[in-house]
Amino acid sequence: MAKEVLVFAEQRDGALKKVSFEMVTTGRKLADQMGGECAAVLVGDGVEGIAAELGKYGADKVFVVEDAKLKNYAPDLYAQAVAEVAKDAKILLGGASAMGKDLLPRVAARLETAMASDCVKFDLDGDALLSFRPVFAGKAFVTIKVTGSPQIATGRPKVFPAEENAKAGAVEKVSVSLGDAKAVLKETKIEAGDRVDLTEADIIVSGGRGMKGPDEYKILEELVDALGATATVGASRAAVDAGWRPHGDQVGQTGKTVSPSLYIAAGISGAIQHLAGMGSSKYIVAINKDPDAPIFSKADYGIVEDLFKVVPEITSEVKKLLAE
């Protein structure tokens, strides 16, 4: 079967990642424009049962590579398996998740082709994929055209919609003869706490040096709790370097690039490196007692006020509103 568009479907512990549905939906649309087929490739051990879920989002076919050696993420073996299925595809898409970012460059090198990472929009010029993506953490954008084959690209999580588009994908097992993994996963530690990751959050409340210390983040956490399960806490580098927050919370050019629907910056001045990482948020709220703070020039809504006075008030307003 022709695989005009193939999507790497990421699963962990037998559960498909949401970005996989986003990419299958995107792949489906591209395949329709090309008048071709959209397939998915699923790699793991005992994962055939979840293959049908990909069909719901529009995959005509799901190639399943199963092997006990693929139970945990093994970068070199996964790359071998995906490259095997992808070698005659025109386009290979995946999510720009921790796994996708690690795996797909290996697949590209294996197939002697290039790729575009962390894209936020795709287009077609005939059969050529045009990938639109931020550079310099969003200070500029480029359009990439891969001239090698397949044309590989990863899409940023949460940017593309996941839409059901039932195609009742057929499942085809593919066997790949694998050697021994060169990098072996010994342990996965998922941090306690039920908050979403920054890159997957819909709402981010970030605190900077203006928070004054680690314990004061409690007021941001209370606001996040009031805003619900899709909200989480972020930080500026000043707060991370002070040891108030883990470095995984850092938003900015050398932290995470985020694009939530709502970004609330409390006690953050708006240094260029910070703005670079959050500038593509849909709505930005700045809370700063200094009316001249540069963050206000990027904000949709600004509050000039002591954050310790206004954040708890916002929390109680949100609680009131959501209780209605």
Add this chain to the structure above:
Amino acid sequence: MNVAVIMKQVPDTEALIKVAPDGSGYVKEGVKFVMNPYDEFGVEEALKNKESAGAKEVTIVSMGSERAVEAIRTGLAMGADKGVLLKIGENEYTDAFGVAKALAEELKGGDYKIIYCGKQAIDDDMAQVGPMVAQLLDIPCVNVVTSVELSGDKAVCTREIEGGKEIFEVSLPAVIACQKGLNEPRYASLPGIMKAKKKPLDIKDVKLEGAKSEIAKWEMPPERPAGRIIEGDDPAAKAAELVKALREEAKVI
């Protein structure tokens, strides 16, 4: 054991990026260039391996224009032993695959036990070179690494994933792509800077081949319309006004 660090020279994080009017690239005049911040973690880790894990020599390998010599010298001033620049013209372009091919070719002959690099370069943000080099050399790679423990011919590395960590064991040689949190990069000392001038730095002309993609166009991000300062008599009034606006205008809560 010898250790290599793959390093890229990039515009300083402070730099204001301006796209050239014809969309062919960004304006380099007036921009200050520095060592890619994530690569600094690689240099630091390599130097630590020299101080306490028996690494003999640390080599910095970079691909770029003549200007990248400055960034290699920074690494030498931090304490690396020698540098190699795979030199291309200022306006010559290749993609991550082309870079990885040239780097892998250079690294192949070096008998390196560990090849450090940054998890991504902060200019193109592609995050591809580390895993691509590993694939081309057919060795393991651990990406987005925040801790490395070496024992004999093995390394145990912790890497960041969404909401947690993965711990990988790899046999050496391996590529380790560094993330913030791995260490605190040292500054180049004045004596270090003096010594760096005398350290070997090999400049090799490379012929570009192997690029499998092109940048069709550069653009500036869309301008954000001017925002609004929320007024009110006291914090409670401002909070109420903000929440109302987020609900009714922005519709995000």
